Amino acid sequence: MNNYNNDKNSNSKNYYETLKVSIDAPYEEIKKSYRKLVLLYHPDKISNDHSSFNSDSGNVANKEFNEIQKSWETLKDDALRKQYDALLLEQQRQKYSVSDEVDLDDMEYLEEEGQYTYPCRCGDQYIITEDQLSEGNDVVCCSGCSLSIKIIYEVEN
Ligand SMILES: [Zn+2]
Numbered sequence: 001m002n003n004y005n006n007d008k009n010s011n012s013k014n015y016y017e018t019l020k021v022s023i024d025a026p027y028e029e030i031k032k033s034y035r036k037l038v039l040l041y042h043p044d045k046i047s048n049d050h051s052s053f054n055s056d057s058g059n060v061a062n063k064e065f066n067e068i069q070k071s072w073e074t075l076k077d078d079a080l081r082k083q084y085d086a087l088l089l090e091q092q093r094q095k096y097s098v099s100d101e102v103d104l105d106d107m108e109y110l111e112e113e114g115q116y117t118y119p120c121r122c123g124d125q126y127i128i129t130e131d132q133l134s135e136g137n138d139v140v141c142c143s144g145c146s147l148s149i150k151i152i153y154e155v156e157n
Helices: 006-012 027-041 043-049 056-075 078-095 130-134
Strands: 098-103 108-110 115-119 125-129 139-141 148-152
Touching: 027 056, 043 056, 056 078, 115 130, 125 130, 125 139, 125 148
Parallel strands: 098 148
Antiparallel strands: 108 115, 115 125, 139 148
């Protein structure tokens, strides 16, 4: 069986991309898209269409079909979907390149809001709350652009 860097591929394509829906698509829309894709990629259909066995297109279609199934199993379930969304968000956050490291002492502290802010070069600002910090978050995305900073601070226990 050929591998085709399958692990890499399945990692780079998220479940929403596999099902060709947007990340905030409602359940009904995902279901519709899933049904359409299943018809397209169903192994039975592929082997009927192509008379040659073990063809590469058959293997690829099979993998695609498995991905579609896996994606659907997760996204159709509200609780699983929420879990997956959180994971996805975390992955995306890590993908953002950290443009700078900022000492927490250099950030402006807004006592009323319980927030720390730092100006971004785009004119907008980075905002992190004390709660986020205490949960161990140290990377903040700018509210106005895709830049992010890493906050350096001492962990107090
Ligand atoms: Zn910015």
